[in-house]
Amino acid sequence: MAKNEIKYLTAIKQEKPKKKFCRFKKYGIKYVDYKDIEFLKKFINEQGKLLPRRLSGNSLKYQRKVQDAVKKARQMALLPYVTDLLK
């Protein structure tokens, strides 16, 4: 009866994961401002660490700019180097 039915040990993912995109390319942002802390907070986690490209979806070009901006903001004490519960 159910000879052709294949059973999996783990359920297969039915829905496709959302495709990530580079928000700089999508919205046409050319310059990452180190003074805009609220914007930079989108790219760091709760401990104040930079999120990897694999999570943020940035293209390499803009990830580098985000990196520089965050590091500058840290130097000028706009963002902390280490914390807990930043957000």
Add this chain to the structure above:
Amino acid sequence: MIHYLRRPKSVLADSFSRTESGRMSSGKKPFHNQKIQVMNNYELMVIFTPVLSEEDFKASQKKYSDMITETGGSIIASHPWGLKSLAYPIQKKTTGIYWVLEFTGPSELNEKLKIQMLRDEQVMRHMFTRLDKYAVEYNHVKRNGGFAMQDKQEA
């Protein structure tokens, strides 16, 4: 082995010199012979000590902006942010007075300013940023009160 190593190097050097001479003859003069002062766009951010009074803050702002104008630079915009809490203590202080200055000037200017900043005890920290063309555009739009639309879209 040595022979093998040498041959490709000489070939490389040959081709390199050829392209160099090609560039020279194409009409562009070598840069170091020209005595043109290159003006760049910079942004300076300074954190003053929080104990500074209002007049002292204004006086030191004037001091540094005068120094820029005297050495051939010009000031585009000045934003005194005022007292702000720091993300981490600097020199055992938890607050600082921020000042952001946009200016154009020759590249030697920054060194002179830097020496003055380091000597100044009122300055806790400073940073120069070179602005590229996108940054200049961004600052210009921001000054004229743009971005309100964009922020809404992103939120």
